[in-house]
Amino acid sequence: MARIDDDRGVLVLRVVYDGPPFSGKTTTVRTLADRLGVAVETPEEERGRTLFYDWADYVGGLYDGRQIHCEIITVPGQRELAARREMLVETADVVIFVLDSRADAFDECIGRLQELLRWSREQSPPVGVVVQANKRDDPKRVPAEVIRERCLAIAPLAITETVATDGAGVRETFVLGVRLALDRVRASKDVLGKPPPPTREVLIESMSQLGAALERVHDVSAEAEPTDFEDPVPHGAERESAPPVEAEPYDPDRVPVIPDPDTPGGLIWPPVDGRILLHEVSTLGLEVQRARDGSWAATGAGWRARSGLESAYETADGARNAMLEWARRHSLLKGMLSRDRVLVAAPEPGGRGRLWQLVRTLPALRDSLSELGPETPDSVVAEKLLGMARTLELAEEAAVDRSLTMPTNLWTVGVDPAGRPVHVGLMSEPGITAPERKLTDVVGIELGPIVRVLVRQRPGLAAAFARAPAVLGHDALRDRARDYHREWHE
Ligand SMILES: Nc1nc2c(ncn2[C@@H]2O[C@H](COP(=O)(O)OP(=O)(O)OP(=O)(O)O)[C@@H](O)[C@H]2O)c(=O)[nH]1
Ligand SMILES: [Mg+2]
Incomplete structure (x- = not known):
């Protein structure tokens, strides 16, 4: 659960790496931390298996003028430690589910993912889940198309592919995760109003009680607070405070691009799920074309995207206000409309904005x-x-x-x-x-x-x-x- 740390004036987010045993959670977070230039703390391991968590703190990017402090955590994947795992997952602002994409591990992963989604979809707003399909270097990996089909049959999910051992895709997955966490914070003031999640010290205390055989715990309370540092990484939230783009004359014939999942927060509806669906669409390579009525459209791979003639706005704010009105209409019609729909007030060159709608094609x-x-x-x-x-x-x-x-x-x-x-x-x-x-x-x-x-x-x-x-x-x-x-x- 996100919280504002008043003493430091930062927004604290928790990014939890969940997944079945041996899928590569610890490897992912160690590689990520290495790239971000931060340390990982691991209280205890047993022959390379996580017993409590791995923990890294990363400060970077801005949200509403505040710095963002990400608590990056892995859970222990072993079944016997399920109670400890749940305790951590329940404090997440976003979950990155590290899926072991080798054929013999895949089915168990899907079962675990279903369990996770049962919880995440019950939260309001839903807690975003990114599926990080890992071990893509393994010769026995399941084809990407099969992963996509099995995952999307469960719920809207953003899927990325990684090789945690060499870091491919790890940072991109993390950045997407942070954006989903920020969407959730933005969508619900209540998220910040809730009691803060248990701290590292409290967590390890409670987790220890859940596993009798594992008493020896390092004294983490003595550890220094992570120091703030200049953010060397183009972080997910940085765009939100980026200076306005240079003015450029508006060209109504310039082919617009389908909005991408990096669109700044607050410009996508619905929050969290909208960005997850946009991520899915971004992998499909749809091509925008001018329709006979003058609108811009792209169709294929189970999706339709459209931006009408009247959808180009002179200012990004104009597009955003129109999107909010449209989103209200969609909310009023909930239950009457097919489920997977996204509205975006996409920023365009010259400080302009363009409204888009994307709809998953269902049989009529x-x-x-x-x-x-x-x-x-x-x-x-x-x-x-x-x-x-x-x-x-x-x-x-x-x-x-x-x-x-x-x-x-x-x-x-x-x-x-x-x-x-x-x-x-x-x-x-x-x-x-x-x-x-x-x-x-x-x-x-x-x-x-x-x-x-x-x-x-x-x-x-x-x-x-x-x-x-x-x-x-x-x-x-x-x-x-x-x-x-x-x-x-x-
Ligand atoms: N080939 C390959 N091996 C990987 C990859 N990611 C992790 N591994 C290996 O998989 C094994 C398990 O990795 P861990 O990161 O310890 O897995 P974990 O999910 O933290 O496991 P638990 O803590 O027990 O839940 C290790 O031997 C890693 O080197 C990958 O992308 N490719
Ligand atoms: Mg581990």
């Missing part, structure tokens, strides 16, 4: 229609169409109720993993007000023509509609099927 109802083939039984076709009718109807009711500006149709509506209807498309830009919206016969408009064609091709379909379980409801569509049957077959 239209996509699931293509699963129906000539060999699909009539009963399955009927049930599928009735299910779609219900989904459309619920989506339209909610859209009217909550003045959604996006249309309800087979391309914009899908179902979330819990089976609820959600709008999967891009959200209309801020400033667009919803027209007075009346409930329309969206089922008739969207599915009527399709049912008409299918009933013609399938003489048994109308009967299958009539037999379909009543829970699927939608008598209007059944009636239509019956009418079309008369039209074509009687």
Whole structure:
């Protein structure tokens, strides 16, 4: 838990390196500390295995004019020391999960990651988790694509690749971790209001009590406080106090870049998760192109990014204010929109700003229609169409109720993993007000023509509609099927 140290006027953050036994947590922190020019303290080890923690203090970068003091900690990975591990993880502002990406260690890692996510997602705001896929130099490493798939099936996660023994990727992972921790601090004043986390001395005292066989502990209280030093490293938070960029004439035809995960804090919504998703998008190599309507867009690899014609702002603050308004709209529509969405007020040259939205592509109802083939039984076709009718109807009711500006149709509506209807498309830009919206016969408009064609091709379909379980409801569509049957077959 972050805290302000009033005596020194610094913001203290805790970056916890978690992960299964032997994954490379200690190696990572030792390499990192070496690069940052700070010392690591390790109270006790048993044949190279961490028994309590490794601890390094690093001061660098600024947040709201305060220096940032990072407490960089590893946990002991061994199962038997789980209680000690939890005690440390629960004090984290961000967790860097060091994953052992060798094939024989991978499954256990995923299990541990699931446990961690259960905790981190319960926190408000969620505690960011970066997956540091380590040992990428090992010949038996799992392919990056498999790591990505298995991790993203759990939750939004930023994934980096490292070789802790030679330091590749270690510093970048740390910087991303610090940014996520700062996002969390910024998003919730309460984070700073909570009681401060236990200090090193208190921790080791309590941890010792959790492991009877391990009493001999170094006296860490006698150790000197870490000294502040000139920050030699371009640190994550430094950008926040960077001088404004040189003015440059605005060129509306200059192709903008998709915002990257280094975007300063406060310009990404939602906090923490937004940066994690941006990190994912940054690995996909999407290309920005001008769309027919003049907007900038990039599509591919399961994502859509868009910045509309009206989204270029003269000042970074203008873009930020518009983003906040847009974020409020998104929050109001929570539950109606597909989950993985990011809004960014991206800084542009000349002190300007540009609004972007990024949406993970989910299948729309239209996509699931293509699963129906000539060999699909009539009963399955009927049930599928009735299910779609219900989904459309619920989506339209909610859209009217909550003045959604996006249309309800087979391309914009899908179902979330819990089976609820959600709008999967891009959200209309801020400033667009919803027209007075009346409930329309969206089922008739969207599915009527399709049912008409299918009933013609399938003489048994109308009967299958009539037999379909009543829970699927939608008598209007059944009636239509019956009418079309008369039209074509009687
Ligand atoms: N090849 C390779 N070996 C690594 C890498 N990172 C760590 N190792 C080795 O993996 C072993 C375990 O590393 P540690 O850093 O002690 O692992 P740990 O996660 O701290 O382990 P516990 O403290 O027991 O939880 C050591 O032999 C390291 O040298 C890596 O990127 N590549
Ligand atoms: Mg260790």
